[in-house]
Amino acid sequence: MKEHAVLEMKNISKTFPGVRALQNVDFTLCEGEIHALMGENGAGKSTLIKVITGVYDKDNGEAYLAGHEGPVTVHSPQEAQKLGISTVYQEITLCPNLSVAENMFIGRGSGAGLNWKKMNADTNRILQSLDIPAKANQQLGSCSLAVQQMIAIARAVDMECKVLILDEPTSSLDEQEVKKLFNLMRDLKNKGVGIIFVTHFLDQVYEVCDKITVLRDGKLVGEYEIKDLPRVQLVAKMLGKEMDDLSDIKGEQGTYTSDRSEVVYEAEGLQSNAGIRPFNFHINKGEVNGFTGLLGSGRSECVRAIFGADRVLHGKVKKNGKEVHIHKPIEAMKNGIAYLPEDRKRDGIIGDLSVRENIILALQNLKGFFKPFSKSQTYKFADEYIKLLDIKTASADTPIKSLSGGNQQKVIVARWLLANPDYLILDEPTRGIDVGTKVDIQKLVLQLAAEGKSVTFISSETDEMLRTCSRLIVMRDRQVVGELSGEDLTQNKIMSTIAGGEAKS
Amino acid sequence: MSPKAKKSFQISDLFRSQMMIPVIAILLLTIFNLIIGPSFFNIRLEENNLGNAVLSGNLITILDNGSELAILAIGMTLVTAASGGQDISVGATIAIAGSAILKILCGDNPHPETMQAPIILAFLVGILAAMACGAFNGILVAYFKIQPMVATLILFTAGRSIAAWINNNELPIIKDIEFSYFGGFIPGIAVPTPFLIAVVCVIVIFLVMKFTNLGLYTQSVGINENASKLIGLNPVTIKFMTFVILGVCVAVCGLIKVSRISSINYSVIAKDIEMDAILAVALGGNALSGGKFSMAASILGAYVIQYLTTTLYRMKVPADALPAYKAVVVILLVVLSAPTVREFFSKRSKKLKTTRRGVA
Ligand SMILES: Nc1ncnc2c1ncn2[C@@H]1O[C@H](COP(=O)(O)OP(=O)(O)OP(=O)(O)O)[C@@H](O)[C@H]1O
Ligand SMILES: [Mg+2]
Numbered sequence: 075m076k077e078h079a080v081l082e083m084k085n086i087s088k089t090f091p092g093v094r095a096l097q098n099v100d101f102t103l104c105e106g107e108i109h110a111l112m113g114e115n116g117a118g119k120s121t122l123i124k125v126i127t128g129v130y131d132k133d134n135g136e137a138y139l140a141g142h143e144g145p146v147t148v149h150s151p152q153e154a155q156k157l158g159i160s161t162v163y164q165e166i167t168l169c170p171n172l173s174v175a176e177n178m179f180i181g182r183g184s185g186a187g188l189n190w191k192k193m194n195a196d197t198n199r200i201l202q203s204l205d206i207p208a209k210a211n212q213q214l215g216s217c218s219l220a221v222q223q224m225i226a227i228a229r230a231v232d233m234e235c236k237v238l239i240l241d242e243p244t245s246s247l248d249e250q251e252v253k254k255l256f257n258l259m260r261d262l263k264n265k266g267v268g269i270i271f272v273t274h275f276l277d278q279v280y281e282v283c284d285k286i287t288v289l290r291d292g293k294l295v296g297e298y299e300i301k302d303l304p305r306v307q308l309v310a311k312m313l314g315k316e317m318d319d320l321s322d323i324k325g326e327q328g329t330y331t332s333d334r335s336e337v338v339y340e341a342e343g344l345q346s347n348a349g350i351r352p353f354n355f356h357i358n359k360g361e362v363n364g365f366t367g368l369l370g371s372g373r374s375e376c377v378r379a380i381f382g383a384d385r386v387l388h389g390k391v392k393k394n395g396k397e398v399h400i401h402k403p404i405e406a407m408k409n410g411i412a413y414l415p416e417d418r419k420r421d422g423i424i425g426d427l428s429v430r431e432n433i434i435l436a437l438q439n440l441k442g443f444f445k446p447f448s449k450s451q452t453y454k455f456a457d458e459y460i461k462l463l464d465i466k467t468a469s470a471d472t473p474i475k476s477l478s479g480g481n482q483q484k485v486i487v488a489r490w491l492l493a494n495p496d497y498l499i500l501d502e503p504t505r506g507i508d509v510g511t512k513v514d515i516q517k518l519v520l521q522l523a524a525e526g527k528s529v530t531f532i533s534s535e536t537d538e539m540l541r542t543c544s545r546l547i548v549m550r551d552r553q554v555v556g557e558l559s560g561e562d563l564t565q566n567k568i569m570s571t572i573a574g575g576e577a578k579s
Numbered sequence: 580m581s582p583k584a585k586k587s588f589q590i591s592d593l594f595r596s597q598m599m600i601p602v603i604a605i606l607l608l609t610i611f612n613l614i615i616g617p618s619f620f621n622i623r624l625e626e627n628n629l630g631n632a633v634l635s636g637n638l639i640t641i642l643d644n645g646s647e648l649a650i651l652a653i654g655m656t657l658v659t660a661a662s663g664g665q666d667i668s669v670g671a672t673i674a675i676a677g678s679a680i681l682k683i684l685c686g687d688n689p690h691p692e693t694m695q696a697p698i699i700l701a702f703l704v705g706i707l708a709a710m711a712c713g714a715f716n717g718i719l720v721a722y723f724k725i726q727p728m729v730a731t732l733i734l735f736t737a738g739r740s741i742a743a744w745i746n747n748n749e750l751p752i753i754k755d756i757e758f759s760y761f762g763g764f765i766p767g768i769a770v771p772t773p774f775l776i777a778v779v780c781v782i783v784i785f786l787v788m789k790f791t792n793l794g795l796y797t798q799s800v801g802i803n804e805n806a807s808k809l810i811g812l813n814p815v816t817i818k819f820m821t822f823v824i825l826g827v828c829v830a831v832c833g834l835i836k837v838s839r840i841s842s843i844n845y846s847v848i849a850k851d852i853e854m855d856a857i858l859a860v861a862l863g864g865n866a867l868s869g870g871k872f873s874m875a876a877s878i879l880g881a882y883v884i885q886y887l888t889t890t891l892y893r894m895k896v897p898a899d900a901l902p903a904y905k906a907v908v909v910i911l912l913v914v915l916s917a918p919t920v921r922e923f924f925s926k927r928s929k930k931l932k933t934t935r936r937g938v939a
Contacts, residue, residue, distance in 0.1 A: 240583055404811035413809065421809050425803045426871045431795060436810045438792060445794050491812070 078104045079140065080236050080268040080320065081126070086135035090476065092468030095121040098135070098296045101287055103237060103268040104375045108259060110279045110300075111495045113312055114508045115480025116466035119272050120164050122289070123241050127154040127161050140236065147202055158248045158555075160235035162226045164242045164272070164479045165419050170215030174201070177214050178229050188244030207340070207370070215227075219337050219417050220369045225473030231258060238262060239269070239270045242479065244278060246416070246527040248369050274508050275535075276305055290314055297311070307325060310329045313510050337395065338528045339411070342544070345533050346379035348372075348559040352389065352554035355380070357528045357573065364539045367510070369571055375534050376415050376549070377499045380530075381406045381413035393497075404516065407440055407485035412495035414486055416502045418479075422486040425475035429467050430456035432485050433555060436493040459488035468470050482523045497528045516542050520549070536565055548572055592899035593783040599865035604862065604912055608886050612893070618867030619893060627764060629756065634769045637889055645885030647832040648813045649878050650780045651852065653857040654825030656877040661797040661814075661821045662720050663869030664727025665857045669829050671738020672712040673849035678742035680705040681843055684758065689751040698758060706830040706837035712738070713826025714819070715828040721818035729884040735853070753841045762839030780831060781878060788874065797821060855884050861913060 076082065081103040096118045111119050124130045126137065130147035136145040148154045149163065152399050154449055175197040177189075196281045197210035206224045208217050214225065221497060228244055237257075243451040244252050259269055259282055271283060279300075286303055288295040288311045295311050303311070336359040345352040346484065350372040357363055365373035366494050378384045380391075382400045391400050394411045400406045406413070415421035423434055429472040434452045442445070447455070463484045467477055483506055488496060500519070503510045519542050533539050539546060545559040548571045556571040612619040615839075622636035651669055655674055660664050683704050686695030687896060694701075712734055718728035768775075788794045800807045800814045807814055832852075837843050861867055862883055863876030884905075891904050 240596060313889050379807075402812070405838075407811045407871075415806075420803075421805050422800050426802050427795075431799075435795070437800060438795065443792050443796070444618055444790065446790065446795070457634045492820055 076102060076104070078106075079138075080105045081125065081140070082138040084138070086134045086137075086259070087128060088118075088123065088135045089133055092113055092472070093292075093293050096125070097292045099289065099292070101294075102297070103270060105236070105268050106263050106266045106453065107284045108235055108263055108269045108271055108282050110283040110286045111186070111270055111289070112279065112286055112308065114513060115293075115296075115484070115506075116291075116478040117289040117293040118313070119289060120241055120478060121292075123161065123163075123239055123272070126239065127151050127159055133225050155233065155235075158236035159239065160228045160230040160236065160237070161239040162223075162241060162244075166219075166222050166390070168214055168222065168226055168229075170213070170420075172214060173211050174214055174217070174225055175210040176207050177225060178232070179209075181449070184202045184544055200232055201225075201261060203229050204258070220248070220556055222249065223247060224251060227255060231262065235267060237268050237270070241272045241376050242270075242274070242506055243553045244273055244275060244368075246502065246534065251369070252278065265353065266370055274506065276308065276509060279308075280305070287311055298390040301541065309509055312508070331401055338393070342390040343379060344379050344391065345378075345387045346375060346384035347387055348375040348378060348384040350375045350379065353554045355547065355554075357530060359528060360523050360526050362529045362531055362543050362547065363545040363547065364533070365542040365547050365549055366532075366536065367537055367567060369534070371547050371549040371572075372552035374501055375552070376547075376554075377501055377530060378534065381411060381499060383413065383415070395495075404439070407436065407495070410496040411499065412436070412490040412493055413499040413501055414490050414501055417506075418483055418486060418505065419519060423474050423549050426513065428471045429460070429465070429474050429477065430470040433459055433488045433492060436489050440493060455484055455492055461515075462491075480508055480511065483507055484511070491518075495527070497530075499530045501532045503531070503532065503533075504533065512538070539567075540565070550574065586628040594669060597873040597876040598879065600864050600915070601862055601876055601883050601914055604883045604887065605879075608883070609891055612890060614891070621887055624769065627771040629764070629766065631764055631766050633764045633771075634770055637893065639771060641885045641889050642774040643771035644773075644779035644889075645833055645882045646771075646885060647849070648855050648859055648881040649777045650828050650831050650835075651864070652854040652877040653784050653874065654724060654821070654828035655856045655860050656863070656865060656872050656874055657793070657797055658727070658818075658825050659857075659860050659865060659867060660869055660872040661818045662727050663668070663801055663867075665853075665860075665867065666716055666731045666822065666825055667728055667853045667857075668712065668716060668731040668738055669825070669832075669856060670849040670852045671735050671742070672709055672826070672829045673833045673852065674739050674742035674843070674845055675712060675745070676705040676709040676742045676830045677837040677848055678745040678845070680706040680834060681744050681837055685746075685751040688809070689746065689749040690754075692754060694753060694755050694758065702830070702834055703832050706827060709830035710823050710826035713822040713824070713829070714796060717819035717822030720822065739809075739845050740885065742843075742848075746843075750842060752843070757839055759841050762835050762837075765907075773816035773839075776835060780828070784874060792819075794872075794874075796912050798871050802871065803850065810900065819851040858909060859884055862909070889914060 079102050083101040083477065086096050086099045087194065097121060099118070101122065111122065113119050121130065123330045125132045128150045135150065139146045146157070148157065149439070169180070172180065178197050178200065179193050194210040200343060201208055201210065204223060204224065206228060208221050209223065214222060217225070223243060223246055227240070243255065243523060247255065248313070263269060273279060283300055285298045286308065288308070290312060337356050338359050339478060340356040342354050343352040344355065353376060365376055367373050375384065379386060382402045382405055386401045391398055398409055400409060411517070424435070430452055434447060434458050438447060453470055460467060460470065465484045465488070466481050476483055477485065487503055504515055507515065516538065519531060523529055531539060531542055540563055545557065546563065546568065547554055548556040548558060548568065552571055555574070557570060558567055619637050621636055622815070624632050624634045625634050655665065655669070656772060680701045683696045683697070683701035684694045685691050715818055716731050719725045720727050763772060792851065794813055798816050800812060800817045804814045832849065836848055857867070859881035860877050862880035864875060865877060867874045887905060887908055890899065891901055896904050
């Protein structure tokens, strides 16, 4: 083993039916470093992590751990934990129907009798120290996705570890929380912990990481010091080609006109049982607008109310000028509205069904129970969208749950594109999607708008919102507090509106 | 992967497919019986007591007696898929449906000389009764979100008394030979009628699955209810529907059962059949926690259970020891098909291969 290395993986290969997820990959993690693991969706990042932690058996290769003679074989995540490898997986693996405290302590008890009082107190202390807005005895499922993610991180960090692995931990966090996480990571780093960090946010990589390892199509591209690899080159290494300019799709926005003053959807005093204040909302033909606000400010709840995903309490809703009744998703769908939910695992994918079935489900349901598509037709649809969105899957019949996170997301996007709505609501559509595809999706949104469709876009990344939306609805404390458009669409203005008048320092 | 590779069928596909367990079970049972003595498989054309030429032999017995189970397995598979639980009241509701059928046929006199109503009418009433039971279970499960086992426990306990109450606790007997056709043989046809009915049911369900989205929707709801809601499905309706469909299956079984003896024994009719029906689903490799299913595998599973029973009878296992033997075999099959065990074997075979390569 190299000097200072805490973890060394050599010549790792892993094959799934129809996919060579990893081919002879080497990876070295030194103590006291934050090491970014980068690559496109489906490059093999999560697979490498799961091989390290024993979720998957490797087909080939060796693992070395500091303090252990010779190669180590990790058989299970529990064993990995005992060896000092603490992990936050990409998909949250906590139990939604247990309490927060139970989730924090489950599976790491020393075996000795549990002391509930102490457990709850400890949990509250940890939650407080990280500013996580949750209570120890609260059921985990009732927390927002972001809070769940923070709890998963808190759980991992709280354990004594030599290696900390974070697989896209920031995908649903906003800036504040990311900052907290980074402080935490730096603390651990100074204590000598080696951290593997997976993310699709390049900014974050350059903010905290020391080294970058890039994977492409299951193969190692290389390991680089952060200072030797500027952004453009990193992207080129990940994609295997130069990318068209990232930052400048805003230019194209000029060509698209939002004031086709035809109102497509309009709501007045809309309120659902999810605890948001009644709000008014409208969107024009060919417009892209968005909801912004801090986590938990109610932006997802607003769009859920529009789609009828939560129980609608009252409100008058007009579609294309006609008053309509939308209290259920199917009613929204029949009125040409589509909604891509925020929580992919809980609300999006039907895990055991194939990619093909997942893609056609929404359109199929619109078509009717007695009118199934022919098999060949469904293959045609699936193949079309697999190609359009460049979904990496062994075949159209692969169960969606065995796709990489970003590719699952693309399948759900495909599902709603296929349904061909005239008003599309996208709640965090680019979560977990790699840089290249992110731009593709943003372009797609603008293209849809140019075709006369309307899109409501929600994203934790203000950047992305500014790039696509021509009007932003700002939320605070579960109510709409402002609306920004035109000149006002700047980072600062958004922040100040969210904060309520004064800009945040 | 090239599209060609996808199409060509490989033996290894079978091993990964759900059909593996029932197919292997049938093979094992067949080999076993061949060793004990191939006469087991003889099929004869005999004259039955009505003077008809009918087929007889162990294989025919299996097809005949396995029919009720196969029909029930259809409904049970759907219920399992959508609700992630099982209906344990089917035995009792078969009693209700059977009792209702007899009540209509007998009218006021429990021992009429001739039937008092057309069989089709009686059957329709039976279907209605069983569908009502299914609807009752369905509402409890789908709407009130009660665990299926718990919800159906109600009819499981009360069903047989309700069945007895329908006929004022009397034992109606039908004397018409016509009525016995459904559980026996139709003159001129050498194949047992229950098997024919089962074949019809299987064809119907496969047509339904082909021409509607029943399969897709039940699986979707069973796998992820939240996500299903957001693509516009209504999990309540779909779960309810599966229970009602199971009700129809129950009514058909009820007809066959009462026709077999032209009468009914409330406490014995279709006893323990729910367990066998659930087993059939499990033997078909379907997760009892719901989601993805294979209908064909369940149906095959039902016949495997009957095959096993008949084989044990052949071995002269006494009737009351039968369940114990059955349990052992079933445990073996189910354990062998458990994912962890399968993984273990596949790992083993992989390791063997690599070490062999290493040696060579
Ligand atoms: N359990 C599995 N069964 C079959 N194939 C799998 C399984 N897990 C991953 N794969 C495949 O392995 C490849 C690598 O997936 P992996 O999850 O490691 O990607 P990733 O780099 O983490 O991508 P993302 O950024 O989208 O999370 C993908 O093509 C995926 O389809
Ligand atoms: Mg991943």
